[in-house]
Amino acid sequence: MFLLGLDLGTGSVKALLMSETGTVLGEASAPYPVNAPHPGWAESSPEEWWEAVGKAVREAVGSRGAEVMALGLSGQMHGVVLSDASGHPLRPAMLWADTRSREQLDAYRRLDETLRRSLANPPAVGMAGPSLLWLRDHEPETYEAARWALQPKDWLRLRLTGEAAAEPSDASATLLYDLEDDDWSTEIVGALGLRTDFLAPLVGSADAAGILTREAAGHLALPDGLPVAAGAADTAAAILGSGLRGPGLPQLTVGTGGQIVALRDRPAPDPRERIHLYRTAWEKPGRFYSMAAIQNAGLALEWARKVLGATWEDVYREAFDAPPGADDLLFLPYLSGERTPRFDPDARGAWVGLGLGHERGHLLRAALEGVAFALREGLEALEATGICAPELRLAGGGTTEESWRQLLADVLGRPLRLLPDSAAASASARGAAILAGLASGIYETPEDILALAPELQQTMLPGSDSSLYEIPYSRFRELYPRLYG
Numbered sequence: 001m002f003l004l005g006l007d008l009g010t011g012s013v014k015a016l017l018m019s020e021t022g023t024v025l026g027e028a029s030a031p032y033p034v035n036a037p038h039p040g041w042a043e044s045s046p047e048e049w050w051e052a053v054g055k056a057v058r059e060a061v062g063s064r065g066a067e068v069m070a071l072g073l074s075g076q077m078h079g080v081v082l083s084d085a086s087g088h089p090l091r092p093a094m095l096w097a098d099t100r101s102r103e104q105l106d107a108y109r110r111l112d113e114t115l116r117r118s119l120a121n122p123p124a125v126g127m128a129g130p131s132l133l134w135l136r137d138h139e140p141e142t143y144e145a146a147r148w149a150l151q152p153k154d155w156l157r158l159r160l161t162g163e164a165a166a167e168p169s170d171a172s173a174t175l176l177y178d179l180e181d182d183d184w185s186t187e188i189v190g191a192l193g194l195r196t197d198f199l200a201p202l203v204g205s206a207d208a209a210g211i212l213t214r215e216a217a218g219h220l221a222l223p224d225g226l227p228v229a230a231g232a233a234d235t236a237a238a239i240l241g242s243g244l245r246g247p248g249l250p251q252l253t254v255g256t257g258g259q260i261v262a263l264r265d266r267p268a269p270d271p272r273e274r275i276h277l278y279r280t281a282w283e284k285p286g287r288f289y290s291m292a293a294i295q296n297a298g299l300a301l302e303w304a305r306k307v308l309g310a311t312w313e314d315v316y317r318e319a320f321d322a323p324p325g326a327d328d329l330l331f332l333p334y335l336s337g338e339r340t341p342r343f344d345p346d347a348r349g350a351w352v353g354l355g356l357g358h359e360r361g362h363l364l365r366a367a368l369e370g371v372a373f374a375l376r377e378g379l380e381a382l383e384a385t386g387i388c389a390p391e392l393r394l395a396g397g398g399t400t401e402e403s404w405r406q407l408l409a410d411v412l413g414r415p416l417r418l419l420p421d422s423a424a425a426s427a428s429a430r431g432a433a434i435l436a437g438l439a440s441g442i443y444e445t446p447e448d449i450l451a452l453a454p455e456l457q458q459t460m461l462p463g464s465d466s467s468l469y470e471i472p473y474s475r476f477r478e479l480y481p482r483l484y485g
Helices: 046-067 105-109 113-119 128-138 140-145 152-161 186-192 214-220 234-241 298-307 312-319 360-383 402-412 421-425 427-439 446-450 466-484
Strands: 002-008 012-019 024-031 068-075 081-083 148-150 208-211 227-229 251-254 258-264 276-279 288-294 330-332 350-352 392-395 416-418
Touching: 002 046, 002 152, 002 234, 002 427, 012 046, 012 427, 024 046, 046 068, 046 152, 046 214, 068 152, 068 234, 068 427, 081 140, 081 152, 105 128, 113 186, 128 140, 128 186, 148 152, 152 208, 152 214, 152 227, 227 427, 234 251, 234 258, 234 276, 234 288, 234 427, 251 360, 251 402, 258 360, 288 360, 298 312, 298 360, 312 360, 312 402, 330 360, 330 466, 350 466, 360 402, 360 466, 392 402, 402 416, 402 466, 427 446
Parallel strands: 002 068, 068 227, 251 392, 392 416
Antiparallel strands: 002 012, 012 024, 081 148, 208 227, 251 258, 258 288, 276 288, 330 350
16 A cells, blocks of 8 residues: 655756655655746646656556555645646646746735735745736736646645645645635635636645546546645645654755744744745645745856856865865855745855965855855844754755765754755655545544654764854845845
8 A cells, every 4th residue: 555745846856755654665756947038937747747646656667556545746836827727738837946036025015014014925936916917917818818727746736636736835835825714815816816716625735636537547547536635835744744743843854945944833934024924735744834934055056066167076175175265255046036034035155265376166165055045144133933953853855965964064054954865855754644534534643643753863063163154244244235235
C-alpha cells in the first residue's frame, strides 16, 4: 500500500513514492525552464509541467503502479494559471518571481483599511492578486476568456482529475483571502475589480478533491480512479513532511528562496507588514504559520555561480578558502527584488567593496554570506512578532553542504538542528504523500502523522567565527538604505 507525493517546484517537479510507514521507495525529478521574455517576467509552460510530471512519476514508481493507493500534491506558491474549463492553459503561467505587477500594487494601497487588515499579509508583486490585476489590465481578452484562475498545483490537480478546486494553504497566499473568515474574500475581490467566478471552490487540503481520470492515469502509468488529495502550498506541505509539530521551534528552509516558518494557534498579523501569515495544510499541528520569506537564496547563489563560471564544488572549495567577511566584500542578493523585511520589487543586487586583492573565492564567499545575512534579517523580523527562536530546525535541498550549514549557524548565531539530508530535500513531496494518506483514510490521527516524522540528526552549533560576522552584518544592514533609500 503506497502513497505518491508530487511537488511541482519552480524549475522541476519531484515525485516521491512512500510506504504507509514513511519509507521512501522511489524518487525522481524532471526539469522544465523558467522563461523571462521581458525583464522582470517569470513564466513557465504548464504543458511542460505536465510532460515532466509524467516522466518523474513513471521513473519514481517503476513497476509498483498497481500498489499506489492515493496521490497528493504540493506546489510553488503565488503563481497564476489561466485555463479553460478542461484545464487547457490560455497563456504561460505567471510565477512567484514575476515582478511586472508593481503598478497594480496601488490598487491594494487604495483598499479600505479594514479590508487591508483582513488580508493579514503585505501586498507584494508575484502574488496571484496583483498578477491577475496585471492580466486584466494588459491582456483583457485572455483574462475574460478564462474559466479558472488557479495556483500551479491546483492547475495540475485539474489536469489529473478534471475537477477544479482550491485549498486554504495556497489560497491564503493569493492576497484574495480573508484569514479571519478562512475563505475567499469576495469583498476584496470586488473592491479590486476582479472576477469572482474564476476562483475555484475551496476544499480541505487533506480532503480528496477528485479521482485520477483514465487519460491522466495513462500518462502517469497508474491505475485510474485513485483518490487525489487537494494538497498544499509547498511550504505548508514541507511543515508536514519535515515533522514540524505545534507552535515552538521555527524551521529554516533554503532552496530557490529561503523561508523561516513558525506555527501559530491563532492568526497574528505583523502590524509592520514585514512577514507573511498563511494557513497550514492540516490543523492538528497548528492552524496558521508565520513566515519570513527571502526571495533570493539559492536563486542568487546559482546566479553568482554561473556568472563566475564555477561549479558547485568550486563554490564551496574557493569560498571557504577566503576568510569570514570576504576581506570586507559585501553582497546584496536582491536580484529579483525582495520580500521580508523590505517588500521592494525594485531592490537590486550588488557586490560592494571590490578591490584588486579580491579573487573569485572572495566573490563566492560574499554571495554565501549575503544570503545568510538576508536570512538573519528575516529571522529578526519574525522574532519581532513574538516568535521565540533560541534554535532552528534546518531543512531544504540547498543546505546539504556542511561548510554552508556552519556558515548559517555562525551568521544566525544559534544552533541548527539538522533534518536528514533525504528528508530535508524532499520535505514538500513527503508532505504531499502524507496528505494523500489523510485523504484516503490511511492516516487519521496526529499520532499517525507524528510516527512519520524524520529523526533530527546532529546539531550544528555556532563556531568560533560567529562573532566575526557582527560587523559585516551591521554593514550589510546599512547597504540597502544607502543604495535605495
